[in-house]
Amino acid sequence: MSANLSAIFYLISGVLFILALRGLSSPETSRQGNFFGILGMIIAITVTFLTVGNFSSGLIYVLIFLAVGGLIGAFIAYKIPMTAMPELVAGFHSLVGLSAVFVAISAFLNPEAFNLGSVGAIKLASLIEMSIGAAVGAITFSGSIIAFLKLQGIMSGSPITFKGQHSLNALLLISIIVLTYLLCSSQISNYFWILLSISFLIGFLLIIPIGGADMPVVISMLNSYSGWAAAGIGFTLENSALIITGALVGSSGAILSYIMCKGMNRSFFNVILGGFGATEQSASTGNKEQRPVKSGNAEDAAFLMKNASSVIIVPGYGMAVAQAQHALREMVDTLKKNDIKVTYAIHPVAGRMPGHMNVLLAEANVPYDEVFELEEINNDFANADVAFVIGANDVTNPVAKTDPQSPIYGMPVLDVEKCKSVLFIKRSLSPGYAGIDNDLFYKENTLMLFADAKKMTEEIIKALNQ
Amino acid sequence: MEIDPFIFRLSIFILSIFIGYYVVWSVTPSLHTPLMSVTNAISSVIIVGAIIAGLAGGGTDSIFTVSNILGFLAISLAAVNIFGGFLVTQRMLQMYKKKKKDK
Numbered sequence: 001m002s003a004n005l006s007a008i009f010y011l012i013s014g015v016l017f018i019l020a021l022r023g024l025s026s027p028e029t030s031r032q033g034n035f036f037g038i039l040g041m042i043i044a045i046t047v048t049f050l051t052v053g054n055f056s057s058g059l060i061y062v063l064i065f066l067a068v069g070g071l072i073g074a075f076i077a078y079k080i081p082m083t084a085m086p087e088l089v090a091g092f093h094s095l096v097g098l099s100a101v102f103v104a105i106s107a108f109l110n111p112e113a114f115n116l117g118s119v120g121a122i123k124l125a126s127l128i129e130m131s132i133g134a135a136v137g138a139i140t141f142s143g144s145i146i147a148f149l150k151l152q153g154i155m156s157g158s159p160i161t162f163k164g165q166h167s168l169n170a171l172l173l174i175s176i177i178v179l180t181y182l183l184c185s186s187q188i189s190n191y192f193w194i195l196l197s198i199s200f201l202i203g204f205l206l207i208i209p210i211g212g213a214d215m216p217v218v219i220s221m222l223n224s225y226s227g228w229a230a231a232g233i234g235f236t237l238e239n240s241a242l243i244i245t246g247a248l249v250g251s252s253g254a255i256l257s258y259i260m261c262k263g264m265n266r267s268f269f270n271v272i273l274g275g276f277g278a279t280e281q282s283a284s285t286g287n288k289e290q291r292p293v294k295s296g297n298a299e300d301a302a303f304l305m306k307n308a309s310s311v312i313i314v315p316g317y318g319m320a321v322a323q324a325q326h327a328l329r330e331m332v333d334t335l336k337k338n339d340i341k342v343t344y345a346i347h348p349v350a351g352r353m354p355g356h357m358n359v360l361l362a363e364a365n366v367p368y369d370e371v372f373e374l375e376e377i378n379n380d381f382a383n384a385d386v387a388f389v390i391g392a393n394d395v396t397n398p399v400a401k402t403d404p405q406s407p408i409y410g411m412p413v414l415d416v417e418k419c420k421s422v423l424f425i426k427r428s429l430s431p432g433y434a435g436i437d438n439d440l441f442y443k444e445n446t447l448m449l450f451a452d453a454k455k456m457t458e459e460i461i462k463a464l465n466q
Numbered sequence: 467m468e469i470d471p472f473i474f475r476l477s478i479f480i481l482s483i484f485i486g487y488y489v490v491w492s493v494t495p496s497l498h499t500p501l502m503s504v505t506n507a508i509s510s511v512i513i514v515g516a517i518i519a520g521l522a523g524g525g526t527d528s529i530f531t532v533s534n535i536l537g538f539l540a541i542s543l544a545a546v547n548i549f550g551g552f553l554v555t556q557r558m559l560q561m562y563k564k565k566k567k568d569k
Binding site for chain 1: 471472475478479480482483485486487489490491492493494495496497498499500501502503504505506507508509510511512513514515516517518519520521522531532533534536537538539540541542543544545546547548549550551552553554555556557558559560561562563
């Protein structure tokens with residue numbers, strides 16, 4: 001196939017990828033969008049085979065490795081529980097990063113195959129693009145691995161910080177630029193290997209200081225990085241499908257991290273630099289005096305909800321941990337039978353990745369038109385009878401609106417306290433991730449339900465049916 | 467003076483960032499998780515580079531140079547992502563459909 005014709009086909013697959021994302025603007029068009037994405041991928045792969053046109057002994061190995069990877073991928077896709085989606089996405093990001101690194105190394109070792117010149121005399125522009133692609137790919141890989149380990153709980157979710165962390169990161173980033181320059185001016189391959197090793201190290205250092213609840217930002221950020229890595233390789237290969245896709249994915253991840261940052265009132269810049277640990281928990285020590293808390297049991301909760309006319313559910317990460325989404329949906333069904341209006345309120349950073357709660361609720365068959373985002377539903381709390389907080393904490397803390405000293409001051413929160421009564425399922429009174437006490441626990445209209453989210457919900461269902 | 471082809475690629479890149487910006491802002495927040503999994507799948511179009519690397523120099527010399535082997539490995543990694551990414555997205559989106567019928 002001629003180079004021009006294949007370029008046209010790559011362009012088509014790039015356009016199909018744009019349509020794939022466009023489809024996600026509503027659940028109705030989303031499946032069609034996914035189909036466009038698959039089609040784009042098939043075109044890109046087929047065209048590549050036809051362009052290389054080298055159906056020799058290598059082909060069989062290419063197909064074998066393709067099939068092996070495909071089978072593993074399909075197996076994972078069918079087996080993975082929805083609660084593990086953040087881990088899955090982090091794991092997948094690491095694969096994109098690593099394959100970018102492999103392709104870059106391969107191009108560096110065998111530039112003739114990619115029309116990039118010859119060993120020791122690689123075209124300057126290609127060398128720069130290759131270095132960028134490899135470096136970003138390596139950062140994505142090691143960063144995603146750390147994120148994966150933290151999400152899986154293999155590695156502690158608490159931030160690991162040490163002195164001079166930021167200066168070390170800055171130093172390493174500068175060294176990457178210097179090494180790229182040295183590599184380009186001398187073509188000495190050792191610079192390339194050092195560049196790669198440092199990039200792996202940066203990805204590692206960038207993510208270890210970040211705590212568990214900041215994972216939505218981290219995952220989006222790594223999503224963005226994986227896009228830029230692909231774009232870098234796309235420039236090396238002079239392939240428009242890769243360039244378009246890389247740019248799309250890069251900006252998609254960037255926008256998602258922006259949305260997540262806004263949901264936590266953190267600056268984007270702060271995040272990109274990985275400066276999460278910076279907001280140390282300062283306010284947690286001050287007022288530790290014992291305050292009275294009202295606690296209740298499932299019967300109390302069932303009584304309150306039975307007599308309500310509208311209930312707003314506020315799910316959070318705790319619901320995912322307890323796998324309580326199905327029980328929750330059952331409870332809501334029972335409430336609906338009693339003509340109680342039920343809606344769901346989702347904070348942008350609820351869960352461990354963007355849209356995490358929405359997917360879990362969808363899995364439990366909650367109709368998506370009952371699920372609302374923060375801005376859509378926040379005014380409704382004042383008119384609702386009961387707010388049912390299940391597994392969320394910091395995102396409901398009124399301190400964010402009242403106490404300028406608080407580390408979460410300014411963060412948009414759900415106005416749960418405006419409800420006539422609040423039911424709060426929690427295992428204990430321990431503070432949430434931000435390390436601050438939730439004022440909501442001590443409000444007069446709050447009833448604490450100390451239990452595992454799933455168990456408590458099941459008990460409430462029983463009580464409702466009595 | 468002739469314009470370097472690099473400039474054209476850069477133009478595609480910059481314009482695609484803008485397209486991405488507007489397209490992604492129009493994605494409904496409830497589909498942000500499928501958005502991440504599908505972007506994951508499509509960024510694995512990097513498999514194009516992996517295939518080129520894997521098939522390079524075939525026929526004449528050994529096809530088991532380091533460069534080829536890295537290509538093969540990259541093909542597998544990207545394939546995990548492509549199949550896994552699209553299928554898991556499909557699975558998620560299917561869940562958003564069921565409820566529509568329920569109503």
